Amino acid sequence: MLEICMLASGSSGNAIYIAAGETKLLIDAGLSGRRIANALTAIGADAASLSALLLSHDHVDHTCGAGVMARRYGLPVYATAPTWQAAGKALGNIAPEQCRLLPNCGTITLGALTVETMPVPHDAADPVGFIVRSAKRAAALVTDLGHVTPYILQRLQAVDCLVLEANHDEEMLLQGSYPWPLKKRILGAKGHLSNELAAESLTKVINAQTKHVVLAHLSEENNCPQLAYDTVCCRLERTGQLNQVTVQVAKRHQPSCHLRLA
Numbered sequence: 001m002l003e004i005c006m007l008a009s010g011s012s013g014n015a016i017y018i019a020a021g022e023t024k025l026l027i028d029a030g031l032s033g034r035r036i037a038n039a040l041t042a043i044g045a046d047a048a049s050l051s052a053l054l055l056s057h058d059h060v061d062h063t064c065g066a067g068v069m070a071r072r073y074g075l076p077v078y079a080t081a082p083t084w085q086a087a088g089k090a091l092g093n094i095a096p097e098q099c100r101l102l103p104n105c106g107t108i109t110l111g112a113l114t115v116e117t118m119p120v121p122h123d124a125a126d127p128v129g130f131i132v133r134s135a136k137r138a139a140a141l142v143t144d145l146g147h148v149t150p151y152i153l154q155r156l157q158a159v160d161c162l163v164l165e166a167n168h169d170e171e172m173l174l175q176g177s178y179p180w181p182l183k184k185r186i187l188g189a190k191g192h193l194s195n196e197l198a199a200e201s202l203t204k205v206i207n208a209q210t211k212h213v214v215l216a217h218l219s220e221e222n223n224c225p226q227l228a229y230d231t232v233c234c235r236l237e238r239t240g241q242l243n244q245v246t247v248q249v250a251k252r253h254q255p256s257c258h259l260r261l262a
């Protein structure tokens with residue numbers, strides 16, 4: 001069984017729990033160590049039994065609890081070399097034997113799980129997306145990207161569960177209160193994925209294997225869960241793909257979208 005749970009999602013902090021058998025991974029640790037441990041307890045998991053922590057990129061909403069988690073639970077931490085360089089100081093002291101290198105386009109095996117990485121277009125040092133596979137099931141975890149490249153579309157084909165960013169509604173962002181340089185950054189090719197782009201990408205990757213869609217990393221100011229959900233579902237309804245999948249929206253501050261894929 002492949003178990004996936006969004007512990008928290010959005011610019012206020014990201015962490016995803018994904019596990020198979022005794023292998024229990026934390027993808028990103030962008031909230032305090034205490035909040036991550038509490039979220040794990042709330043879903044019946046245990047921070048002390050985590051196997052490893054993997055970082056998608058160096059932004060603080062993905063890394064601010066990583067140092068504490070590594071030290072408190074003796075976790076090996078996997079990140080690409082540029083991510084280590086960019087985030088290293090903020091992570092504080094982590095024992096050298098716990099600091100592991102992640103390729104930005106490759107595969108590592110951690111116990112019962114295989115983790116594949118792919119580069120994503122985002123304004124960080126060396127951001128990656130993940131495909132995590134157990135013996136039978138696979139989940140793609142792709143947030144923090146300005147657009148979906150043909151390569152990413154191709155990689156997202158053979159998975160059972162797609163966790164994809166639906167950051168903002170373009171109209172809400174343009175009409176909202178953010179200063180123009182920030183709007184430009186978010187809308188840019190290395191910014192964040194809009195509801196519309198997420199919906200369009202999903203129409204290109206949902207196939208007979210895809211069963212679950214989780215919309216993640218929603219903006220608090222420039223999106224709302226119902227709007228992200230409606231935008232995506234409306235699009236998938238038109239293409240006849242909606243009846244194939246469940247669509248859920250990850251919650252910002254509490255565990256959500258707890259999936260167990262048999």
Ligand SMILES: [Zn+2]
Nearest residue numbers: 011059061144
């Ligand atoms: Zn982020």
Ligand SMILES: [Zn+2]
Nearest residue numbers: 059122124144
């Ligand atoms: Zn980011």
